[in-house]
Amino acid sequence: MAQTTLAAAGGLALGERAWSGEGAQSAARPVLASTWGFGQQANEAALKIMQQGGSTLDAVEQGIWVTEADLSNSSVGIGGTPNAEGVVQLDACIMWGPGHKAGSVAALEGIAHPISAARRVMEKTSHVMLVGEGARQFALAQGLETAQMPTEERRQAWLRWRAEQEERKKAQGHDTIALLVLDAEGHLAGGCSTSGRGYKLPGRVGDSPILGSGLYVDEEVGAAGATGIGENIMRYCGSFLAVEYMRQGLHPQEACAEVVRRIAKSEGRADLSINFVALDKAGRHGAAGTDEGFQYALTTPEESGVRTPLRAP
Numbered sequence: 301m302a303q304t305t306l307a308a309a310g311g312l313a314l315g316e317r318a319w320s321g322e323g324a325q326s327a328a329r330p331v332l333a334s335t336w337g338f339g340q341q342a343n344e345a346a347l348k349i350m351q352q353g354g355s356t357l358d359a360v361e362q363g364i365w366v367t368e369a370d371l372s373n374s375s376v377g378i379g380g381t382p383n384a385e386g387v388v389q390l391d392a393c394i395m396w397g398p399g400h401k402a403g404s405v406a407a408l409e410g411i412a413h414p415i416s417a418a419r420r421v422m423e424k425t426s427h428v429m430l431v432g433e434g435a436r437q438f439a440l441a442q443g444l445e446t447a448q449m450p451t452e453e454r455r456q457a458w459l460r461w462r463a464e465q466e467e468r469k470k471a472q473g474h475d476t477i478a479l480l481v482l483d484a485e486g487h488l489a490g491g492c493s494t495s496g497r498g499y500k501l502p503g504r505v506g507d508s509p510i511l512g513s514g515l516y517v518d519e520e521v522g523a524a525g526a527t528g529i530g531e532n533i534m535r536y537c538g539s540f541l542a543v544e545y546m547r548q549g550l551h552p553q554e555a556c557a558e559v560v561r562r563i564a565k566s567e568g569r570a571d572l573s574i575n576f577v578a579l580d581k582a583g584r585h586g587a588a589g590t591d592e593g594f595q596y597a598l599t600t601p602e603e604s605g606v607r608t609p610l611r612a613p
């Protein structure tokens with residue numbers, strides 16, 4: 301598999317081509333697209349699962365495991381940043397195109413892989429979403445792995461934050477993984493996992509575990525996922541909107557950009573920290589966002605790399 305950083309040189313030109321709807325399409329299957337550069341590792345792990353005969357949902361789940369287990373990642377899983385009280389509360393959801401199935405957990409404490417809890421909610425219950433202590437008890441009953449959180453590094457950072465409130469802004473880092481898959485059979489799936497905004501109020505839930513906000517999968521059309529300030533995404537059902545724009549015929553890149561423009565117009569400002577990645581039924585993919593450093597990772601059996609989309613609006 302070629303390891304490339306597709307956007308490192310001439311990223312804007314690449315983005316411009318994609319922007320106009322040309323390019324940004326993969327004929328190879330499966331196609332995996334996810335948020336941020338760190339998504340590449342998750343994509344590649346997910347691809348491997350499928351190439352070894354694993355199911356698409358196994359691929360989504362276990363791809364996201366990689367990010368959740370990465371202690372250096374301060375916004376997803378075990379290495380996640382705690383809330384204002386020093387407690388790590390994790391959010392995740394998963395969707396499977398066929399049958400429009402979904403599962404979600406929010407404000408989940410002490411469970412290493414919230415994406416697995418979300419999948420169990422989808423597969424083992426008649427519900428769609430479990431939160432807080434109920435979600436934790438369910439995950440424990442399912443035998444899911446526990447983990448000590450926050451890590452010592454995050455705890456020290458939280459202690460510093462608490463002592464020095466002026467660090468608050470800097471420390472409110474956030475970077476969710478949303479991973480989308482179009483598999484070899486043409487089925488769509490996606491997963492999303494985050495520790496949410498750093499030092500959030502206890503009980504705060506953002507867009508990530510909310511179907512249609514942090515993730516949306518429509519078997520007929522495509523899938524979209526989000527990262528950024530959840531409060532600016534969930535009031536607009538951002539991922540659902542991106543899929544609906546694709547349904548109207550927009551290229552995934554334009555669909556993402558249109559969501560960003562629409563939210564920015566309504567909010568009356570552009571500095572919203574809202575970023576989207578999308579993948580359609582034809583294998584076309586793209587992303588757009590307001591954050592300067594926003595990237596998405598794209599993996600197929602033929603290529604794997606990180607792309608920098610044009611900034612929108």
Ligand code: ASP
Pocket residue numbers: 375473474475476494495496497505506507508526527528529530531
């Ligand atoms: N969207 C996530 C949240 O608001 C955070 C992020 O993507 O960085 O919880």
